[in-house]
Amino acid sequence: MKKRAYNFYAGPATLPLPALKIAQKELLDFNGTGMSLMELSHRSKGYAEVHTQASNLVRELMRIPDDFKILWLQGGASTQFYMIPLNLQKQGKPMEYVNTGAWSKKAIKEGKFYGDVKVVASSEDENFSYIPSDIKFSDNAAFAHITGNNTIYGTEYHEWPKVPDDVPLACDMSSNIMDKVIDSKKFGVIYAGAQKNIGPSGVTLVIVREDLFDRVPENTPTMQKWKTHMEKDSLFNTGPCWAIYMCKLSLDHLKGLGGVTAIEKINRKKAKILYDTIDKSNGFYKGHAKFGSRSLMNVTFNLKTPELEEKCVKEALGRGLVGLKGHRSVGGMRASIYNAMSIEGVQTLADFMKEFQENNQ
Amino acid sequence: MKKRAYNFYAGPATLPLPALKIAQKELLDFNGTGMSLMELSHRSKGYAEVHTQASNLVRELMRIPDDFKILWLQGGASTQFYMIPLNLQKQGKPMEYVNTGAWSKKAIKEGKFYGDVKVVASSEDENFSYIPSDIKFSDNAAFAHITGNNTIYGTEYHEWPKVPDDVPLACDMSSNIMDKVIDSKKFGVIYAGAQKNIGPSGVTLVIVREDLFDRVPENTPTMQKWKTHMEKDSLFNTGPCWAIYMCKLSLDHLKGLGGVTAIEKINRKKAKILYDTIDKSNGFYKGHAKFGSRSLMNVTFNLKTPELEEKCVKEALGRGLVGLKGHRSVGGMRASIYNAMSIEGVQTLADFMKEFQENNQ
Numbered sequence: 001m002k003k004r005a006y007n008f009y010a011g012p013a014t015l016p017l018p019a020l021k022i023a024q025k026e027l028l029d030f031n032g033t034g035m036s037l038m039e040l041s042h043r044s045k046g047y048a049e050v051h052t053q054a055s056n057l058v059r060e061l062m063r064i065p066d067d068f069k070i071l072w073l074q075g076g077a078s079t080q081f082y083m084i085p086l087n088l089q090k091q092g093k094p095m096e097y098v099n100t101g102a103w104s105k106k107a108i109k110e111g112k113f114y115g116d117v118k119v120v121a122s123s124e125d126e127n128f129s130y131i132p133s134d135i136k137f138s139d140n141a142a143f144a145h146i147t148g149n150n151t152i153y154g155t156e157y158h159e160w161p162k163v164p165d166d167v168p169l170a171c172d173m174s175s176n177i178m179d180k181v182i183d184s185k186k187f188g189v190i191y192a193g194a195q196k197n198i199g200p201s202g203v204t205l206v207i208v209r210e211d212l213f214d215r216v217p218e219n220t221p222t223m224q225k226w227k228t229h230m231e232k233d234s235l236f237n238t239g240p241c242w243a244i245y246m247c248k249l250s251l252d253h254l255k256g257l258g259g260v261t262a263i264e265k266i267n268r269k270k271a272k273i274l275y276d277t278i279d280k281s282n283g284f285y286k287g288h289a290k291f292g293s294r295s296l297m298n299v300t301f302n303l304k305t306p307e308l309e310e311k312c313v314k315e316a317l318g319r320g321l322v323g324l325k326g327h328r329s330v331g332g333m334r335a336s337i338y339n340a341m342s343i344e345g346v347q348t349l350a351d352f353m354k355e356f357q358e359n360n361q
Numbered sequence: 362m363k364k365r366a367y368n369f370y371a372g373p374a375t376l377p378l379p380a381l382k383i384a385q386k387e388l389l390d391f392n393g394t395g396m397s398l399m400e401l402s403h404r405s406k407g408y409a410e411v412h413t414q415a416s417n418l419v420r421e422l423m424r425i426p427d428d429f430k431i432l433w434l435q436g437g438a439s440t441q442f443y444m445i446p447l448n449l450q451k452q453g454k455p456m457e458y459v460n461t462g463a464w465s466k467k468a469i470k471e472g473k474f475y476g477d478v479k480v481v482a483s484s485e486d487e488n489f490s491y492i493p494s495d496i497k498f499s500d501n502a503a504f505a506h507i508t509g510n511n512t513i514y515g516t517e518y519h520e521w522p523k524v525p526d527d528v529p530l531a532c533d534m535s536s537n538i539m540d541k542v543i544d545s546k547k548f549g550v551i552y553a554g555a556q557k558n559i560g561p562s563g564v565t566l567v568i569v570r571e572d573l574f575d576r577v578p579e580n581t582p583t584m585q586k587w588k589t590h591m592e593k594d595s596l597f598n599t600g601p602c603w604a605i606y607m608c609k610l611s612l613d614h615l616k617g618l619g620g621v622t623a624i625e626k627i628n629r630k631k632a633k634i635l636y637d638t639i640d641k642s643n644g645f646y647k648g649h650a651k652f653g654s655r656s657l658m659n660v661t662f663n664l665k666t667p668e669l670e671e672k673c674v675k676e677a678l679g680r681g682l683v684g685l686k687g688h689r690s691v692g693g694m695r696a697s698i699y700n701a702m703s704i705e706g707v708q709t710l711a712d713f714m715k716e717f718q719e720n721n722q
Contacts, residue, residue: 005396013400039370078598082583082585110582200603219474221471222467223439238373238437242561243601320395
């Protein structure tokens, strides 16, 4: 086997090695069934246990209150972009969004298919390098929507905006779910494509407060309603069993580390290593995100020229540091350092960055 | 490792053992990348090759003409139940369905959200034990829809109904895709949840004729349009990479066996072994499906009493023959013998059935 790469991809992304090893070991014979988990009926007892365990782990790790339901859906956050306004709309009430980048924009676009959309704050004026601080949602909003972390720009909410009492806050946490302790009660809906912080691609975690399932119009196709999936515990139809199983293994691992409290400490340490490297480089590396908005998960930065950036990405690759090219819409470099990235991996990158700077100053 | 079970689940179902072995071997290090396939960016070269190979295998094995596009989507056939009428509707034209069972009914139900639905033939009068032979679609239908194989009732089309020239035929082949050679040109849309005959759950294969992408209304949310996915070769957003990879491995294996022509012969042999066992049992076993409509994939039958059926399922399980309980809506027993089920497995089941009959007559 080749030496394991340090994988800085923005998603799908690195997974905990112990989880992968269990998956490998069990691949041909899950739990003494003589079958792969992929071959088990979604109605079988063997799979049912995995399904329940995955949901229970989410509830436990995020301290999700009992009046929230946990759904495992398909179609990515991109599908939730329309399921949110479809399922949360209220006749005559505006749907309010904060625009903090490409993913917010996509969410906003889909909202418009279902009613009146208001963008109440935006950081587009400075190329999405910050999280707006003066966010005010209306009292009569059907819902409020934010993007918890902006993978492309490397910004993240470190304080949640205030929301009027009766307005549910929906948050896309695809790239920062479980990166730090949050108060789940503040939200009406939390959703996340699994492939960045909790599992592989192919499943979307959607956490919805109970009272929000009944807003959806009656004449809505069955699969588009959260309620359909809630009523059958995400087994209305055959779900992405393998992806849910991998989430279960990855969350088991997180629990073993000490849960979200423990990983938050590690994440802060990892982010500090890289931001310190950038800040102490005398401008050789320039961070994209403003100080108070810096993401714990995606560290974005530029070098002096695109040529130098390309060289840096290439040399890093030669050292087994993979996936550091920035998103095409901002250029530069991006290190995605999700929960499964080790401090050692981040330190290796920081050491490389210092060395690269010395050699290319 | 426990002895491998003979897995007769209706889906998720048995997969080719050689494909599972490759997946296991590559799980920690895909193709020398030092990463699992699950950890690769969907935009990486490593994954892109898998994606393209999977599509190419479908095209080759099913002899799909160039004017069809191959999509890998999420949400199961249940999602296609609404995407079909949404994407194929034509103002003022009826959408026409044949009702051959539970899955047809679900498709019909979703059609009604998008316009005028006509059920032109049904076998509900005899508990869906046959495929109607007198199917006539209207010249002005927006599209015609059939369910190629009925997993629950064990019936299958062995001849395709005639469809007027300008009416595209949409077929749900979730449980019989690639079970026999078909003339793909007869169809406008072929779709299939992968988890029965070509892979694990979590991905849906959708094959659409090029001219059909432009019917969808403009004000349709992005993810609901086939066109969105077609234009980006199913990479508009992050797809279910692992499930597509498993399809690729399973189709590689099918190709190695000699493709659909070869598997059709094997499937006919397998089905004959079981139907012969039923027919020669002097009524101890009673097949549900009528002769001309019998499925190659799901063999459904009853014993004299529910108690005897339960005993039979239980004793079979003791022999490593798993998943033989019939669907709750018809009861009895069901042996799902998809492409990945071996002749040996089917013969073992037939031998057990004869023995059980002798001991319980």
